[in-house]
Amino acid sequence: MSGAATSLSPSLRSMAGSFVGPGESLTVDLLVGIRPPPGLSEEGSSFPGAGTEPWISSDEGHECFLCRCCHNGRVKPDKKQRATVKSMSEAQLLDLLLAQLSMRAQEAGRFDTLFPVLQAIHRRLSVSSAGESNISGASLRNLEKVMSKMSCQQMIFFAKKNPNTDPGLLQLVMDRLTGSSANTPMSFPGSSVWLCAGAVATRPLTAGELLAEEEPLLQWSGEDQDQLQQLFDALPLDKQRAMMELQDSFADQDSEKTLLGVACTNAFTFQNEEEERCLYLEISRFNHSCRPNCEGSWDERLGVLQVYACEDIPSGDELCLFYTDVRKPRQLRQEKLQTLGFTCACPVCRGADPASDRRRERLWQLVEEIPSCEDPEEALDLVRESFELSDEEGLNISCFREVTAYQAYTSCLSMGRTEEAGKWAQRAYEFSLKGHGPYHATTKIISRHASRYRS
Ligand SMILES: [Zn+2]
Ligand SMILES: [Zn+2]
Ligand SMILES: [Zn+2]
Known part of the structure; x- marks a missing residue:
């Protein structure tokens, strides 16, 4: 397959020039670049909800694949060790975890299997600041001693006591460790060469849960097919093969998949820059829906695209992202999706309900009207209208x-209505937490705004 893939079909060659990649709205974020007002602390706050786990997990059901070979222990950390884990910096904790997991993977002969997990921790470690910490080397060694006796699962639960470390990352590590157990948030069943069945929830998921995190496999300029070809050729063979297993909506039963076809079908735009394309092996397999239950978030510091559940999802439901802004009316959505080689047949498009379409038409207008509205009172009304329409549309x-909530916050501020402003800032913060996670720059910025109004 990879041999045939290197020839580009002429029809795709000609259309590639005008091709606009999917996911244009994945990283739309008007707040990036906003700086905290003077006087606000630059210190990141600790992660909400972190540190609330029990000391010893009550969930004994799922042990990780490492623990089946070694480290079955279940130990109770003493008071000093508990105090240390609560006060250490994220960098210190991740450093310890990385050392422990690497050692166990090595011992179990499963280093390759665990490599993506180790890489994820390492990536986070490389951007987390050492921070202020007055923990002595002796305390750290004491902590390491007890952690080395814990099962991996207990170790992760224990690590969650640390308020400075992103619990989403720790959960991701745990899910990867337990492999095919019930903790894994999703699977890709029934994917074949011609049919991409997409991702399916393997357990009930909660709004705001981090489901996937992935570096781009390829990143290229959409204009430059030669660059795409060169980057593809430079990939290891197994990666080339895995990429060519992704769907090609432009090929039919009689024609071979092409590299450009696969790339056009699966690429996301990079950081909302129209010409920059990214391809992901796992995240590209999420299907599109005009009423999606998941959303993507680009994390600039980590260099990864993350996928979050944007609502509670029952086990067994398909997980869908969106490849075009779903606030658009049907006609505009379909025009865009057809450039990706498919006609959307999601429930919203199949239903073709004129009332639903009118709501989206209005929502799409509001995307422009709210930020350009000069009267703050009127802007607030438009914000409320936008929320109502989104609720009715199940978006x-x-x-x-x-x-949208942040726009209401600035409107209230400009009218001097600080109490109301505080409520909107808090809402914006809670939405950012769900859509980007606690670690994202946007969430940290909004958090600082919201914290000014908390009593
Ligand atoms: Zn955002
Ligand atoms: Zn283990
Ligand atoms: Zn649709």
Whole structure:
């Protein structure tokens, strides 16, 4: 397959020039670049909800694949060790975890299997600041001693006691460790060469849960097919093969998949820059829906695209992202999706309900009207209208709501209504938490705004 893939079909060659990649709205974020007002602390706050786990997990059901070979222990950390884990910096904790997990993976001969997990921790470690910490080397060694006796699962639960470390990352590590157990948030069943069945929830998921995190496999300029070809050729063979297993909506039963076809079908735009394309092996397999239950978030510091559940999702439901801004009316959505090689047949498009379409038409107008509205009182009304329409349409995309709530916050501020402003800032913060996670720059910025109004 990879041999045939290197020849580009002529029809795709000609259309590639005008091709606009999917996911244009994945990273739309009007707040990036906003600086905290003077006088506000630059210190990141600790992660909400972190540190609330029990000391020893009550969930004994799922042990990780490492623990089946070694480290079955279940130990109770003493008071000193508990105090240390609560006060250490994220960098210190991740450093310890990385050392422990690497050692166990090595011992179990499963280093390759665990490599993506280790890489994820390492990536986070490389951007987390050492921070202020007055923990002595002796305390750290004491902590390491007890952690080395814990099962991996207990170790992760224990690590969650640390308020400075992103619990989403720790959960991701745990899910990867337990492999096919019930903790894994999703699977890709029934994917074949011609049919991409997409991602399916393997357990009930909660709004705001981090489901996937992935670096781009390829990143290229949409204009430059030669660059795409060169980057593809430079990939290891197994990656080339995995990429060519992704769907090609432009090929039919009689024609071979092409590299450009696969790329056009699966690429996301990079950071909302129209010409920059990214391809992901796992995240590209999420299907599109005009009423999606998941959303993507680009994390600039980590260099990864993350996928978050944007609503509570029952086990067994398909997980869908969106490849075009779903606030658009049907006609505009379909025009865009057809450039990706498919006609959307999601329930919203199949239903073709004129009332639904009118609501989206209005929502799409509001995307422009709210930020350009000069009367703050009127802007607030438009924000409320936008929330009502989104509710009626069942659109729960947190990032969209975060941006809209933030606009209400600035409107209230400009009218001097600080109490109301505080409520909107808090809402924007909660949406950002769900759509980007606690670690994202946007969430940290909004958090500082919201914290000014908390009593
Ligand atoms: Zn283990
Ligand atoms: Zn649709
Ligand atoms: Zn956002």
